[in-house]
Amino acid sequence: MICSGYTKVWELGSKELVELDGARGTTLRVTRGTLWLTQEGDPRDIVLEAGDAYTIESGGLTIIEAQEAATVCVLSHHIDEIHVRHEAKAPSGGFRGWLRSVAEGSLSRRWVPRF
Numbered sequence: 001m002i003c004s005g006y007t008k009v010w011e012l013g014s015k016e017l018v019e020l021d022g023a024r025g026t027t028l029r030v031t032r033g034t035l036w037l038t039q040e041g042d043p044r045d046i047v048l049e050a051g052d053a054y055t056i057e058s059g060g061l062t063i064i065e066a067q068e069a070a071t072v073c074v075l076s077h078h079i080d081e082i083h084v085r086h087e088a089k090a091p092s093g094g095f096r097g098w099l100r101s102v103a104e105g106s107l108s109r110r111w112v113p114r115f
Contacts, residue, residue, distance in 0.1 A: 002031050003073035010074060012066035020062040026076035029053040033070025038063050 003009045006029070010018070020026065028035070030048045037046040040060030047067075048054055056062055 002071075003029070006073035006075045008074040008076070010070075010072040012070045012072065014066060014068050016066045018064040020056065020064065022059055023056050023062055023076060024059040025055060026074065027053060027055045028064070029073040029075075031071045031073060034067040035070055035072065036065045036067055 006027075012018070012033070012035075028037075028048065030050050030052050032050050034050075035048045037048065037054065038044075039046075039056065039058035039062045041058055046054060
């Protein structure tokens with residue numbers, strides 16, 4: 001299997017968002033498509049294409065958007081995934097508010113710490 005050894009496999013649609021909160025150390029490997037990634041406290045925008053792997057460095061909020069249909073292998077043992085639909089509203093709350101406003105009105109996935 002192409003994602004052998006990974007804990008999850010995401011099949012993301014074009015423009016689908018994933019929110020990761022507290023996911024430091026989570027490794028993403030793109031096997032199809034292109035992802036855009038930004039992390040709280042990091043001014044860089046990171047673009048991952050098929051064949052690229054990246055380990056999340058931030059313990060804060062991370063937003064990932066599929067630029068086209070994508071397959072992503074995910075290696076993480078400390079967070080669970082939940083699906084959320086965001087309501088369109090004006091951004092507030094600083095950086096986190098701005099990142100969440102990116103997802104206005106769209107289906108996204110959100111990961112939360114597992115207790």
